Amino acid sequence: MKLLPVAFxxxxxxxxxxxxxxxxxxxxxxxxxxxxxxxLAAGGTPxxxxxxxxxxxxxxxxxxxxxxxxxxxxxxxxxxxxxxxPPDGYTLLFATAATIVTNPYTFKMLPYDPLNDxxxxxxxxxxxxxxxxxxxxxxxxLAELIAYxxxxxxxxxxxxxxxxxxxxxxAAWLNKLGGSTILQVPYATMPQGVQDTLAGRVQLTVxxxxxxxxxxxxxxxxxxxxxxxxxxxxxxxxPAISETFPGIEYSGWFMVAAPAGTxxxxxxxxxxxxxxxxxxxxxxxxLADLGFFTYAPEPPQAVRxxxxxxxxxxxxxxxxxxxxxx
Numbered sequence: 001m002k003l004l005p006v007a008f009x010x011x012x013x014x015x016x017x018x019x020x021x022x023x024x025x026x027x028x029x030x031x032x033x034x035x036x037x038x039x040l041a042a043g044g045t046p047x048x049x050x051x052x053x054x055x056x057x058x059x060x061x062x063x064x065x066x067x068x069x070x071x072x073x074x075x076x077x078x079x080x081x082x083x084x085x086p087p088d089g090y091t092l093l094f095a096t097a098a099t100i101v102t103n104p105y106t107f108k109m110l111p112y113d114p115l116n117d118x119x120x121x122x123x124x125x126x127x128x129x130x131x132x133x134x135x136x137x138x139x140x141x142l143a144e145l146i147a148y149x150x151x152x153x154x155x156x157x158x159x160x161x162x163x164x165x166x167x168x169x170x171a172a173w174l175n176k177l178g179g180s181t182i183l184q185v186p187y188a189t190m191p192q193g194v195q196d197t198l199a200g201r202v203q204l205t206v207x208x209x210x211x212x213x214x215x216x217x218x219x220x221x222x223x224x225x226x227x228x229x230x231x232x233x234x235x236x237x238x239p240a241i242s243e244t245f246p247g248i249e250y251s252g253w254f255m256v257a258a259p260a261g262t263x264x265x266x267x268x269x270x271x272x273x274x275x276x277x278x279x280x281x282x283x284x285x286x287l288a289d290l291g292f293f294t295y296a297p298e299p300p301q302a303v304r305x306x307x308x309x310x311x312x313x314x315x316x317x318x319x320x321x322x323x324x325x326x
Contacts, residue, residue, distance in 0.1 A: 029089050029266050033064040036092045039078025039099060041071040045210060045290060046254060049125060050094040052286055053277055060273040075099040083112035087261030093118065095255045101310045105318040106164045108325045115311060118257040120303040121267055122274040125292040128228035128251040129170055130212045132221040134200045142225040142244045146178035153181055159193030159205040162186040167206035170227060170250055172321040177245045209291035227251055271300050
């Protein structure tokens with residue numbers, strides 16, 4: 001294969017992309033079904049949320065939306081498929097925080113570039129975590145937990161889904177912030193970790209709100225803190241971590257993104273439609289019932305800035321806890 005000089009090749013590629021984008025932009029969108037790739041299994045909460053939103057989006061754009069589930073590889077498989085899809089507006093990604101801002105710090109190599117292969121369109125929902133304790137733990141809040149650990153070193157353990165997943169990283173970060181030494185016990189499946197916490201074999205765990213809710217309701221586990229920036233409306237009695245460590249926010253989230261190069265007109269249109277959907281109290285209520293909270297509507301530029309800030313925050317967090325990519 002004959003190689004072009006670099007400058008010429010770059011210029012030619014840019015002209016080709018510009019021409020293709022101009023051609024796509026001049027074509028009415030959408031004229032056929034749009035697919036949304038979900039990097040997690042069908043039937044899970046992210047899939048359910050995507051389908052709730054997609055049903056309304058389909059009605060708004062006048063075309064069928066096809067949900068494709070491509071689970072596996074810590075969101076990598078689905079993200080790779082979306083990243084390499086034609087940027088014509090007919091493939092979108094229902095991206096998780098792991099896909100975009102944590103995988104870069106837990107994997108040495110990824111088959112996609114989280115920041116450059118995607119264009120953020122709209123934030124959909126966030127799912128904060130709750131720090132929960134077995135009733136045998138005398139602490140009623142995070143500050144008391146840290147004090148108890150320092151007075152009783154070696155007595156407390158944390159059930160997590162592993163040091164490279166969200167619950168494990170939060171547990172490690174709390175140790176770092178508070179100077180505590182609570183041992184992390186990783187589980188291959190969090191249901192087993194929850195069962196061991198309920199039985200008192202481990203004393204603490206970290207769960208998303210939907211998973212934690214039934215155990216809080218029965219009193220089987222005591223909530224000590226929420227990782228949201230402020231107290232949750234449904235749980236006003238649970239202090240935010242930021243009340244102990246100001247400025248700390250730690251939540252998972254979901255976002256709709258498109259392959260880089262997708263026409264601006266499509267990005268703006270999808271953002272506008274999703275903003276209207278998420279402004280609907282019925283939709284916001286459905287998501288809240290699942291334990292997820294909608295974001296205030298923002299234009300694509302603001303969403304990109306938020307994603308960049310999250311990327312930097314997770315970089316600092318992983319450096320703070322000494323997590324090395326594998």
